[in-house]
Amino acid sequence: SNSVRIAVLPGDGIGTEVTEATLAVLEPLAKRHGIGITTEVLPAGAFHYQATGEGFPESSFKAAEAADAILLGAMGWPGIRQVDGTEIAPQLDLRFRLNLYAGVRPVRAIPGVPVALAHPRARDIDLVLIRESTEGLFHSRGKGLVTEDHAEETLRITRKTTEKLSRFAFLLARRRAQTRRRKGRVTLVDKANVFRAFAFMRGVFDEVAKDFPEVDNAHHYVDAMALDLIRKPWDFDVLPTENMFGDILSDLGAGLVGGMGFSPSADIGDDHAVFQPAHGTAPDIAGQGIANPTATLLSAAMMLDWLAARGAGQGFADAASELENAVDAAFGAGLRTADIGGRDGTAAVAKAVAARIGG
Amino acid sequence: SNSVRIAVLPGDGIGTEVTEATLAVLEPLAKRHGIGITTEVLPAGAFHYQATGEGFPESSFKAAEAADAILLGAMGWPGIRQVDGTEIAPQLDLRFRLNLYAGVRPVRAIPGVPVALAHPRARDIDLVLIRESTEGLFHSRGKGLVTEDHAEETLRITRKTTEKLSRFAFLLARRRAQTRRRKGRVTLVDKANVFRAFAFMRGVFDEVAKDFPEVDNAHHYVDAMALDLIRKPWDFDVLPTENMFGDILSDLGAGLVGGMGFSPSADIGDDHAVFQPAHGTAPDIAGQGIANPTATLLSAAMMLDWLAARGAGQGFADAASELENAVDAAFGAGLRTADIGGRDGTAAVAKAVAARIGG
Ligand SMILES: CC(C)[C@H](C(=O)O)[C@@H](O)C(=O)O
Numbered sequence: 001s002n003s004v005r006i007a008v009l010p011g012d013g014i015g016t017e018v019t020e021a022t023l024a025v026l027e028p029l030a031k032r033h034g035i036g037i038t039t040e041v042l043p044a045g046a047f048h049y050q051a052t053g054e055g056f057p058e059s060s061f062k063a064a065e066a067a068d069a070i071l072l073g074a075m076g077w078p079g080i081r082q083v084d085g086t087e088i089a090p091q092l093d094l095r096f097r098l099n100l101y102a103g104v105r106p107v108r109a110i111p112g113v114p115v116a117l118a119h120p121r122a123r124d125i126d127l128v129l130i131r132e133s134t135e136g137l138f139h140s141r142g143k144g145l146v147t148e149d150h151a152e153e154t155l156r157i158t159r160k161t162t163e164k165l166s167r168f169a170f171l172l173a174r175r176r177a178q179t180r181r182r183k184g185r186v187t188l189v190d191k192a193n194v195f196r197a198f199a200f201m202r203g204v205f206d207e208v209a210k211d212f213p214e215v216d217n218a219h220h221y222v223d224a225m226a227l228d229l230i231r232k233p234w235d236f237d238v239l240p241t242e243n244m245f246g247d248i249l250s251d252l253g254a255g256l257v258g259g260m261g262f263s264p265s266a267d268i269g270d271d272h273a274v275f276q277p278a279h280g281t282a283p284d285i286a287g288q289g290i291a292n293p294t295a296t297l298l299s300a301a302m303m304l305d306w307l308a309a310r311g312a313g314q315g316f317a318d319a320a321s322e323l324e325n326a327v328d329a330a331f332g333a334g335l336r337t338a339d340i341g342g343r344d345g346t347a348a349v350a351k352a353v354a355a356r357i358g359g
Numbered sequence: 360s361n362s363v364r365i366a367v368l369p370g371d372g373i374g375t376e377v378t379e380a381t382l383a384v385l386e387p388l389a390k391r392h393g394i395g396i397t398t399e400v401l402p403a404g405a406f407h408y409q410a411t412g413e414g415f416p417e418s419s420f421k422a423a424e425a426a427d428a429i430l431l432g433a434m435g436w437p438g439i440r441q442v443d444g445t446e447i448a449p450q451l452d453l454r455f456r457l458n459l460y461a462g463v464r465p466v467r468a469i470p471g472v473p474v475a476l477a478h479p480r481a482r483d484i485d486l487v488l489i490r491e492s493t494e495g496l497f498h499s500r501g502k503g504l505v506t507e508d509h510a511e512e513t514l515r516i517t518r519k520t521t522e523k524l525s526r527f528a529f530l531l532a533r534r535r536a537q538t539r540r541r542k543g544r545v546t547l548v549d550k551a552n553v554f555r556a557f558a559f560m561r562g563v564f565d566e567v568a569k570d571f572p573e574v575d576n577a578h579h580y581v582d583a584m585a586l587d588l589i590r591k592p593w594d595f596d597v598l599p600t601e602n603m604f605g606d607i608l609s610d611l612g613a614g615l616v617g618g619m620g621f622s623p624s625a626d627i628g629d630d631h632a633v634f635q636p637a638h639g640t641a642p643d644i645a646g647q648g649i650a651n652p653t654a655t656l657l658s659a660a661m662m663l664d665w666l667a668a669r670g671a672g673q674g675f676a677d678a679a680s681e682l683e684n685a686v687d688a689a690f691g692a693g694l695r696t697a698d699i700g701g702r703d704g705t706a707a708v709a710k711a712v713a714a715r716i717g718g
């Protein structure tokens with residue numbers, strides 16, 4: 001089919017602003033490529049919790065589950081907490097309930113956007129972290145034991161999910177290798193020198209690697225990876241890792257290439273996928289119209305690409321690359337958002353990117 | 360007393376080389392300051408395990424326990440593993456058995472040593488990570504559950520250790536504030552938005568903070584901290600955190616200021632302390648005489664400072680600052696090790712630093 005239904009969860013704070021800007025770009029893009037995109041905006045998030053006592057209404061979940069893809073803004077608010085002290089995070093519910101095991105977080109230097117590292121090769125950064133997103137330490141979310149004296153959480157790694165995650169990583173590396181000059185390489189990030197669970201994870205990964213002899217594979221300890229993402233991030237390609245490690249390393253990666261405002265993400269399972277900027281709700285700048293919508297625009301491009309791979313049609317693939325290219329071209333031509341010291345607001349970015357579509 | 364006994368565990372690979380270089384500098388330093396340092400070199404590590412079946416002989420542990428301080432090189436070797444697949448790591452045994460809860464890892468830009476970030480303020484970096492080193496995820500080390508289908512580890516946080524860790528952090532911040540212009544600030548790094556155990560940790564930290572009204576305090580999520588250590592590391596002062604988080608963030612921090620070769624560490628408890636470079640055994644360059652001993656030299660300076668605070672005498676405090684200043688001066692004057700693209704080997708660094716002592 002060349003028509004899809006997208007569930008949109010704008011969420012809290014700047015989540016609503018960047019989502020609006022992205023929908024404004026998707027409209028002309030869809031027209032130009034002759035693809036049908038209908039959207040349904042659904043309530044969820046911290047303010048919804050405050051107003052109704054429900055952070056993620058079951059009706060919103062059901063509608064999201066029924067859609068072809070889910071586009072999410074950002075959710076959570078520092079002052080609004082559940083009784084156990086944790087925040088409202090429907091995006092985590094989606095990952096668990098829809099079994100979105102592959103958290104895809106590209107780290108790519110965008111033309112014109114300042115990079116953090118002084119090294120001349122910093123502009124060559126182009127890697128993808130795959131954060132496992134249904135187990136690991138997050139298995140324990142909301143289930144931790146707390147007594148007067150101590151507290152415990154359980155990190156859990158399953159063979160099944162590690163197999164899927166590894167396979168996903170190798171398939172992605174193979175696909176990336178086709179569009180790039182270099183040979184694909186998958187590097188598992190673990191802490192197998194200290195923990196049996198990570199030695200187990202490594203063993204499962206190694207088994208899957210045998211099915212992909214044409215892709216290089218390697219292992220790296222998570223602490224060494226934190227160092228090497230500073231020393232030589234341009235050396236890496238596809239990096240699958242445990243949930244908590246991926247949470248930390250993907251923010252590190254975002255810092256290298258302009259910050260969270262430029263960092264898209266996709267949480268992908270066998271049947272569903274959520275696309276959202278890696279950033280949060282940014283209470284300090286919410287409501288001012290200055291939030292950078294680039295991460296959401298790039299997440300939307302990932303969504304179109306994923307829909308194409310699922311059979312929605314070539315128009316979606318074309319729209320995905322045109323959107324990514326339009327973002328690159330706009331920043332390459334001097335667009336500058338507040339987070340990188342410029343004056344272009346949320347709407348201005350949408351306008352500049354839309355102007356390069358079909359141009 | 361102005362005489363101390365140091366247990367020295369050189370360990371594996373470059374561990375032995377950097378330790379030798381450091382002892383060579385300690386000798387003239389001790390003479391000049393009229394302080395007595397006797398050393399006892401003890402066997403432990405991966406090669407000792409390979410040769411004897413014991414990674415850390417009980418006799419070495421006992422001798423280390425009886426000493427006034429412990430100086431460690433580096434331990435572990437990729438090919439040498441225990442039956443459960445994990446590496447030999449006597450440094451972890453020491454942390455647990457001697458209850459060395461405060462893993463002090465300074466991140467400071469050394470004059471003349473290239474920094475990773477392009478930002479002009481990158482040379483102002485001067486923070487200290489305090490990695491809790493006896494519990495957290497590492498509570499589970501060697502105890503993880505592994506079945507055919509899955510594996511589990513337990514992250515554990517206790518009130519008692521969190522209180523000690525927090526108190527240690529505030530005392531350090533207060534002491535640092537006295538020697539610097541800025542007000543001290545302690546920022547707890549946690550993941551309290553998702554995990555009850557971290558909400559618990561935060562609660563305990565907040566209680567301790569009340570005893571130190573003169574020191575600022577704050578919280579930061581670990582993922583946001585990974586980002587901010589790239590965006591604005593010069594904004595931070597003292598950063599206590601959970602064991603696994605500290606392992607990752609301290610390597611990230613090392614990457615900002617020249618790498619592991621320039622990153623000292625101390626694992627401190629109520630009665631004992633181990634001082635060691637943050638780097639590993641570096642199999643790729645071991646035996647070539649090109650390892651950078653700076654991290655070990657700076658760790659030795661931390662050791663002298665700690666001994667002074669424990670009552671060993673002012674001579675130790677003076678020796679500590681002279682050693683740190685000598686390192687700074689040597690690099691400031693153009694010393695360049697292989698890890699930063701230079702040609703000065705291990706012995707050359709020792710010689711250059713020793714030459715600035717008493718000069
Ligand atoms: C907001 C938070 C619950 C979430 C997470 O930890 O997964 C965020 O940090 C992310 O990376 O998507």
Ligand SMILES: CC(C)[C@H](C(=O)O)[C@@H](O)C(=O)O
Binds near residue numbers: 194450606
């Ligand atoms: C070698 C390894 C066991 C150790 C750790 O994880 O603590 C090291 O990474 C460190 O930081 O001291």
